[in-house]
Amino acid sequence: MKVCPVGVGVGFTPDPSVIARAFDLGVNYFDTANDYSNGNSERLLAVGLKGIPRDKVVVVSKTPAKTRGVFMTDLEDSLKNLETDRIDIWLLHAKSKPEDVPDELLEAGDAAKKQGKIRFFGVSTHDLDLMADRFVKAGNIDAVTFTYNFTMGTGREAAIAKLSQAGIGLTAMKVMAANGGVLPDFSAMTAGRGPGRGARGGGLPPRPAAIKNPLPALKWVVRNPMVATTIPGVRDVEMLEMNLKALTEKFTDDDEKLLSARSEEIRPYYCRMCYSCRGQCPKGMPVPDQLRILAYADFYGDFPLAQRSFAALPKEVRALRCGDCSECSVHCPNGVKVPDRLIRAQELLA
Ligand code: SF4
């Protein structure tokens, strides 16, 4: 399978004509999921691909299934939504612990392949370091989609190399790291209290930042030869055309300086998903999960996605209130203001 190093993340795309334009411009990799907007993202992709020879594009979708039964039902639904008889890459969606990828689901992947309903099978994850060994040992994982952007520096390189050497195809997601590293406008929410903390009882999401030159962030990822492709979210043709410049423009020293400055600017607000704070909260708060969900609202401008993702957290997690703690025992070595950000997540989404 040969893929364009810049693909399209369809999850936020509102207009199917963007898909057709992307194909015209040479993009052949389109990523969606069964659980994006209750299947509407898959349906939009199907509309956008109409008239394009099916074998000229790689269609990727995902299931959050925890059992073989749901895996198979979701697959049938996705085939229907996508108006196709085969999905090119079918991923288990957002698996963050090795036990979330049980043999039952691996066997379901093999069965779906034998039935000809998928070509390749894999997993998406936010925690590549923790999952890499499980993926290699599984033996039947062809492709992995993982969070990767400039804020992570060289932190993911060992895991990337391990998977690449095992012949697993790698797709990078969340490549723009919070709008290309540009802070959103928190002013609508913060009422003068500073962007780390939401106004109690306020409840307004921030205005997403205008994306200012996201190219350096994308070029940073594309230059890694072990990463086959990327799936930046694309809202319109202008954004698409900007992204595609990453195929021809070199990553420069000026890009490096810009990203370094942006990395510092977003440091208190943006969780780099290093997972080193895992298990530190005595009340069992899954800190990186809740911060990632807040990022959907704050940085990606998708408040409904943040609400849905928050609502899917376990009840006992949704009930936690960081404002009730006199002190937070979670230490973030990357400088995220953890309690402030969590209070904001709870005020905005709980
Ligand atoms: S909050 Fe900090 S320590 Fe925890 S995952 Fe995010 S960046 Fe890592």
Ligand code: SF4
């Ligand atoms: S403020 Fe309290 S509940 Fe929240 S993460 Fe810190 S220790 Fe856990």
